[in-house]
Amino acid sequence: AQSVTQLGSHVSVSEGALVLLRCNYSSSVPPYLFWYVQYPNQGLQLLLKYTSAATLVKGINGFEAEFKKSETSFHLTKPSAHMSDAAEYFCAVSDQRQAGTALIFGKGTTLSVSS
Amino acid sequence: DTEVTQTPKHLVMGMTNKKSLKCEQHMGHRAMYWYKQKAKKPPELMFVYSYEKLSINESVPSRFSPECPNSSLLNLHLHALQPEDSALYLCASSQKPASSYEQYFGPGTRLTVT
Numbered sequence: 001a002q003s004v005t006q007l008g009s010h011v012s013v014s015e016g017a018l019v020l021l022r023c024n025y026s027s028s029v030p031p032y033l034f035w036y037v038q039y040p041n042q043g044l045q046l047l048l049k050y051t052s053a054a055t056l057v058k059g060i061n062g063f064e065a066e067f068k069k070s071e072t073s074f075h076l077t078k079p080s081a082h083m084s085d086a087a088e089y090f091c092a093v094s095d096q097r098q099a100g101t102a103l104i105f106g107k108g109t110t111l112s113v114s115s
Numbered sequence: 116d117t118e119v120t121q122t123p124k125h126l127v128m129g130m131t132n133k134k135s136l137k138c139e140q141h142m143g144h145r146a147m148y149w150y151k152q153k154a155k156k157p158p159e160l161m162f163v164y165s166y167e168k169l170s171i172n173e174s175v176p177s178r179f180s181p182e183c184p185n186s187s188l189l190n191l192h193l194h195a196l197q198p199e200d201s202a203l204y205l206c207a208s209s210q211k212p213a214s215s216y217e218q219y220f221g222p223g224t225r226l227t228v229t
Contacts, residue, residue: 032214043119043205043220044158051215090157094214100146100170101212105157 002027002093004074006106014114019063019078021109023091026072032094033074034103035065039087047089050074061085086113118142119221121206127227130196136224138189138206144219146212147189149181150205152223158205164189165212196228 007022025031032051036044048059055067065076074091091106119140128134138147146165150158163171164183178200180192189206203225207218 034217036220041225043121043222044207046217046219049217096214097171100163100165101209101214101216102160102163102171102173103148103158103207103218105159108155108157 002031002095002104004033004091004093004104004106006089006091006109008109009107010110010112012112012114013081015083016080019076019081019085019111021076021089021091021111023065023074023076023106024072025074025091025093027093033065033067034092034094035059035063035074035076036090036092036105037087038090038108044090047076081111081113083113083115086111119206119208119219121204121221121224123224124222125225125227127229128193128196129229130198132196133192133194135193136191136204136206136226138191138221139187140208140219141187142208142210142219143186144208144210145186146209146216147183148207148209148218149189149191150207150220152203152205154202162191163212170212193226196226198228201226201228 003026034049035047050067058064092103095102149161152158162181167183182190203223205223206221209216209218
C-alpha cells in the first residue's frame, strides 16, 4: 500500500524566511504525488503535483517541490514566506486500486508565519 | 474553471433526521469523491464514483448513502447519524478516475449532529 509521511506537525517561520515542509513517500510503483493547502474552514486547494514529467515541480503562490527518488522525498519549499501562507499543508499520494483511485494524505503540517 | 460547489455550507441535524449533502461540478469530470475530515486530521476517503458508478466504498456505515444522479452531481444522504459523525464533508472531482489526475475539492459542508 502506498503512504506518505509528513515530518513535523508544526513549522514556524518568520515572514521573508524560507519555507520547507517535508514529505516522504512509500510506494512500490512510481508515485503520483500532490501538495494541497487548506485555509481555516475551507476546502483543499491544489498547490502542485508530480506525475514524472519533471523532478522539480513549480506550483501556485511561489511554491515548488522536488521529487527525489533516492530519498523517497517530495519536499515543498518557498523562498520567502508571506503572512498569507499560514495554513495547513497536506502531502498526498494517489493510490490506484482495481476499481478506482484514492488520495492518501499525510497527517498534515501547520505552517505559522510571524512578522 | 476548476470549481466544485457544495451545499449547504453548514448543517445541524438531530440523530433521527434525514438530510442530504449536494455536490456539483461542471468541468466534465468523470470521477467524484466524498471525503470526511475531522478537526486537525487529514481527509479520509469515503466513496468514489467512476463514470457515475460507485467504484469504492471504504466500509462506510450504511447511515451514509451516496448517489450520483448524473455526471455533474453527487449527493450524500444522511440518516440516523451519530454525534461522532460531526465533521467537515468534502466533495472532490477529477477528470478521470486514474492516479495521474489531480482532484479538485469543494469548500465542504460542516456537519454537526446533535
